[in-house]
Every structure is written in C-alpha cells, then in structure tokens.
Amino acid sequence: MAENVKIITDNRKARHDFHIEETYEAGIVLAGTEVKSLRAGRANLKDSFARVDNGEIFLYNAHISPYEQGNRFNHEPLRTRKLLMHKHEIRKLIGSVQEKGLTLVPLKMYFKNGKAKVQLALAKGKKLYDKRDDMAARDAKREMEKAFRERQKY
Numbered sequence: 001m002a003e004n005v006k007i008i009t010d011n012r013k014a015r016h017d018f019h020i021e022e023t024y025e026a027g028i029v030l031a032g033t034e035v036k037s038l039r040a041g042r043a044n045l046k047d048s049f050a051r052v053d054n055g056e057i058f059l060y061n062a063h064i065s066p067y068e069q070g071n072r073f074n075h076e077p078l079r080t081r082k083l084l085m086h087k088h089e090i091r092k093l094i095g096s097v098q099e100k101g102l103t104l105v106p107l108k109m110y111f112k113n114g115k116a117k118v119q120l121a122l123a124k125g126k127k128l129y130d131k132r133d134d135m136a137a138r139d140a141k142r143e144m145e146k147a148f149r150e151r152q153k154y
Contacts, residue, residue: 003112003113004111004112004113004114005110005111005112006110006111007108007109007110008038008041008043008108008109008110008111008116009041009043009044009045009108009109010045010107010108011045011046011048011105011106011107011108013046014045014105014106014107014121014123015107016126016131016134017125017126017131018103018105018121018123018124018125018126019123019124019125019126019130020107020121020122020123021096021102021121021122021123021124022096022121022122023107023119023120023121023122024085024089024093024119024120024121024122025112025117025118025119025120026057026083026084026085026117026118026119026120027083027084027085027115027116027117027118028059028081028082028083028084028109028116028117028118029081029082029083029084030064030081030116031075033066033067033074033075034064034067034075035116036067036069037064037065037066037067037075038064038109038111038116039111040067042064042065043062043063043064043065043109044062044063045062045063045106045107045108045109046063047061048060048061048062048063048105048106049061049103049104049105049106050083050104050105050106050118050120051104052090052093052094052097052104055087055090055094056082056083056090057082057083057085057090057093057104057120058080058081058082058083059080059081059082059083059106059118060080061078062078062081062106062109062118063077063078064077065077083118083120093122096122097122100124101124102122102123102124103122103123103124103125104120104121104122104123105120105121105123106118106119106120106121107119107120107121
C-alpha cells in the first residue's frame with residue numbers, strides 16, 4: 001500500500017535551533033476553512049510548539065492563513081489546535097518532557113492519504129556554540145565538495 005504524502009510546510013529553523021531526539025506523527029483537529037487553506041499551502045510553523053495539557057497534546061502558534069473564499073466561517077489564524085495521538089505515545093511524551101527537559105517542536109505539516117498530519121520532534125535546545133560548530137562543519141563540507149569537483153574537472 002503506497003502512502004501518498006504532500007508536504008505543506010517545513011520548519012527548517014527547528015533543525016537549526018534544536019537537537020532532534022525522536023520524531024512522532026500526529027493528526028490535527030481542523031475546521032473546514034483551515035483544511036482548504038492548507039491545501040493551498042498557506043501555513044507557517046515558525047515559532048510554533050506543542051504542549052501536553054491534561055493528557056492531550058495541543059499545537060500553539062502554528063499560523064494557518066484565513067481562506068480567501070471563506071466568509072464569516074473563517075478561522076482564527078493562530079488558534080490553538082488539538083493534536084491526535086495514541087494514549088501510550090502521549091504518556092511517553094509526558095515523561096520525556098517533564099524529566100529530561102525536552103520540548104515538543106513541530107518539524108513539518110503534510111497531507112498523508114488525504115489527512116492532515118504534523119511531524120513532532122522531541123528536541124533539546126542548542127547552545128550558541130553548538131550552532132557555530134554546525135555551521136563550521138557545513139562550511140568545511142561545502143569546501144571539500146568544491147575542491148573535489150574542481151579536481152574532477154582536470
């Protein structure tokens with residue numbers, strides 16, 4: 001059975017600011033105009049995060065633009081949205097977030113077989129020197145590839 005996945009938005013800043021420990025997939029509870037807006041690709045996960053409240057997971061600060069053809073039934077762009085996960089996964093996340101000082105960060109939003117999903121990551125914040133190390137390693141890799149390409153020309 002082939003899975004049909006269409007990526008709506010990607011949170012590239014999350015990989016820059018956090019060490020990703022583990023990833024999970026969660027469904028999203030949406031209003032009708034939100035789904036139409038997502039199908040048009042009008043969403044942004046920048047500065048968004050997830051939190052566990054009373055055994056349920058909620059997504060905060062995820063911006064889904066109002067649907068242009070939606071009239072009075074349009075949604076609030078930054079409203080809090082409930083995420084759908086299995087209870088045993090939520091219990092595992094509660095333990096990790098409370099004990100180890102990790103946070104829940106959305107990495108990407110996508111449609112999978114017609115259903116809206118969010119990829120959540122258990123992540124630990126990077127320090128400034130970690131970010132500098134990552135940039136230095138990326139630059140060094142780019143320089144090596146450039147030298148290799150130039151060497152291949154001759």
